[in-house]
Amino acid sequence: VSTVPSPGDTRGRLKxxxxxxxxxxxxxxxxxxxKAELENGHDVVIGLLETHGRQDTARVAQGIPMLxxxxxxxxxxxxxxxxxxxxxxxxxxxALIDELAHTNAPGLEHEKRYEDVxxxxxxxxxxxxxxxxxxxxxxxxxxxxxSGVRVRETIPDAIxxxxxxxxxxxxxxxxxxxxLREGKVYPRERIDAALNNFFRIENLTALRxxxxxxxxxxxxxxxLTTELVGLRHESIADTAxxxxxERLLALVEPYPGAQRLVRRAWRSAQRLNxxxxxxxxxxxxxxxxxxxxxxxxxxxRLASVLGAQLLVEESDQVPETIAEVVEQRGxxxxxxxxxxxxxGIARLRTPLPQRLMELLPGVDxxxxxxxxxxx
Amino acid sequence: MxxxxxxxxxxxxxxxxxxxxxFLPPHGFRPHRNRSEPVRRxxxxxxxxxxxRRAFEAAIRLAQAENAxxxxxxxxxxxxxLPLDAPLPxxxxxxxxxxxxxxxxxxxxxxxxxxxxxxxxxYRDALQRLLxxxxxxxxxxxxxxxxxxxxxHDDLEWLIERVPAEVVIIRPREPIAA
Numbered sequence: 394v395s396t397v398p399s400p401g402d403t404r405g406r407l408k409x410x411x412x413x414x415x416x417x418x419x420x421x422x423x424x425x426x427x428k429a430e431l432e433n434g435h436d437v438v439i440g441l442l443e444t445h446g447r448q449d450t451a452r453v454a455q456g457i458p459m460l461x462x463x464x465x466x467x468x469x470x471x472x473x474x475x476x477x478x479x480x481x482x483x484x485x486x487x488a489l490i491d492e493l494a495h496t497n498a499p500g501l502e503h504e505k506r507y508e509d510v511x512x513x514x515x516x517x518x519x520x521x522x523x524x525x526x527x528x529x530x531x532x533x534x535x536x537x538x539x540s541g542v543r544v545r546e547t548i549p550d551a552i553x554x555x556x557x558x559x560x561x562x563x564x565x566x567x568x569x570x571x572x573l574r575e576g577k578v579y580p581r582e583r584i585d586a587a588l589n590n591f592f593r594i595e596n597l598t599a600l601r602x603x604x605x606x607x608x609x610x611x612x613x614x615x616x617l618t619t620e621l622v623g624l625r626h627e628s629i630a631d632t633a634x635x636x637x638x639e640r641l642l643a644l645v646e647p648y649p650g651a652q653r654l655v656r657r658a659w660r661s662a663q664r665l666n667x668x669x670x671x672x673x674x675x676x677x678x679x680x681x682x683x684x685x686x687x688x689x690x691x692x693x694r695l696a697s698v699l700g701a702q703l704l705v706e707e708s709d710q711v712p713e714t715i716a717e718v719v720e721q722r723g724x725x726x727x728x729x730x731x732x733x734x735x736x737g738i739a740r741l742r743t744p745l746p747q748r749l750m751e752l753l754p755g756v757d758x759x760x761x762x763x764x765x766x767x768x
Numbered sequence: 769m770x771x772x773x774x775x776x777x778x779x780x781x782x783x784x785x786x787x788x789x790x791f792l793p794p795h796g797f798r799p800h801r802n803r804s805e806p807v808r809r810x811x812x813x814x815x816x817x818x819x820x821r822r823a824f825e826a827a828i829r830l831a832q833a834e835n836a837x838x839x840x841x842x843x844x845x846x847x848x849x850l851p852l853d854a855p856l857p858x859x860x861x862x863x864x865x866x867x868x869x870x871x872x873x874x875x876x877x878x879x880x881x882x883x884x885x886x887x888x889x890x891y892r893d894a895l896q897r898l899l900x901x902x903x904x905x906x907x908x909x910x911x912x913x914x915x916x917x918x919x920x921h922d923d924l925e926w927l928i929e930r931v932p933a934e935v936v937i938i939r940p941r942e943p944i945a946a
Contacts, residue, residue, distance in 0.1 A: 534850065534854055534855065535857065535858075537847070537849050537850055538847060538850060538854070538856060538857065538858050538859075541847055541849055542849065543849040543850070649837075649880070649881065649882035649883070652882075652883050653868070653871060656864050656867065656868060657868075659860070659864070660864065663857065663861070687882075687902075688882070690901070691882070691883075691884055694884070694885060694886075694901075695885055697853055697855070698844065698855060698856055698860060698885045698887055699855060699857070699860055700855025700857060
């Protein structure tokens with residue numbers, strides 16, 4: 394995934410090597426790229442490298458100038474970190490900086506390494522860096538649920554969105570496990586623990602899928618940016634993901650059948666990989682009976698466990714209120730159950746789905762059928 | 769005179785038509801249960817990708833006999849690494865299809881359904897939270913050491929002591945797969 398720099402753009406370029414887990418070869422590949430640049434006559438330095446004792450990684454780093462680390466005394470312990478002033482003073486063309494999600498030692502300029510990298514890029518220096526997908530803030534909970542391991546060092550997703558280039562380093566889970574068993578990822582004494590905890594085939598398969606999806610989304614967002622604008626200084630990267638991603642809005646009412654609609658909407662949201670909102674447009678001053686109260690609480694709990702947000706808007710202008718919420722939330726997809734047949738004069742009104750399609754051109758409206766009634 | 773009669777007849781016909789249109793239930797619409805009638809609830813908790821077919825059938829039979837609503841409740845465990853109110857998409861990906869299947873089968877039998885999901889650190893904890901939040905008249909559970917298809921025996925003992933409702937314990941044989 395990459396974007397084209399504009400003439401006169403003084404910022405450096407940020408290239409992120411993204412992987413599903415430790416040991417896939419991100420650092421190795423970053424160093425190979427750096428070495429190739431060096432051999433092409435560019436000024437390349439290693440700002441920070443973590444070899445984790447891997448011989449192959451140390452070998453490929455040989456020949457690339459390395460800046461000394463900054464030493465910080467914290468609670469009688471000497472911590473070593475990226476020397477931000479040192480990189481800025483040296484001003485290379487390309488700095489190789491490992492582990493973007495790292496948390497800096499206390500007392501340095503920034504709390505997180507990605508903030509150092511932002512400063513370096515802003516100073517006109519290109520940066521190549523590495524990142525595991527579970528360090529992305531939005532994926533942290535999902536990865537923790539999948540793997541049972543919560544990663545504490547996270548970075549905002551927007552940092553990846555700002556990268557000029559994202560390179561996915563992909564290996565099959567089987568190949569990674571083989572590398573782990575051969576001692577190419579961790580020292581011998583840590584292999585068994587790793588195999589029994591994080592490095593299980595089901596974890597790695599799920600993480601690989603997440604990494605691939607993440608990069609696919611980045612590709613789509615960047616493609617749209619390039620098609621619409623073409624130049625980085627006019628980048629619409631911040632808005633592009635909203636434009637290309639789906640956001641679903643399910644219209645609910647507090648009655649037991651609404652849960653079916655929410656579950657179907659959630660499954661659609663999972664397939665489309667988009668967030669889900671639930672909206673109940675409540676009649677002004679309407680009092681809920683005991684059954685409705687109970688149904689509303691059940692909906693709230695269901696929304697919470699599914700990671701959806703339940704919105705309650707008080708209005709008697711139902712289509713207009715829905716349209717407002719769609720605008721505010723950036724929804725692209727509305728799901729609704731079959732409405733109760735209208736009675737009396739209400740039969741003369743335009744049905745809600747048609748009204749929504751009139752009010753919200755470009756937004757999909759889907760009627761969710763009751764599967765139990767299917768013949 | 770005859771014109772007046774015709775006008776009156778038209779007006780009366782229109783009024784009757786509108787009144788009928790308003791008060792008669794439209795075609796295909798199932799009327800609400802009489803709200804004065806107390807709703808009996810049968811809780812049917814389950815923990816995994818399977819639910820005992822016998823427990824489900826027992827719940828359906830009882831619900832039909834008592835004109836009750838069944839409340840299938842998916843008990844989801846929250847890993848210790850996550851906050852208790854964290855979304856659980858992976859657990860839901862397993863539980864939702866089964867919940868959907870139960871609802872469809874129950875509705876096909878003409879039984880009303882009101883589903884729940886309850887989270888907890890353990891299944892017992894999730895059940896405890898459900899007991900605190902909901903009221904019901906019966907609980908139907910299947911006993912099984914395998915948490916995929918039922919509650920273990922110590923949880924059942926705890927349930928009998930704790931729940932202020934009739935508890936029906938079923939030994940599972942054929943599970944309803946998700």
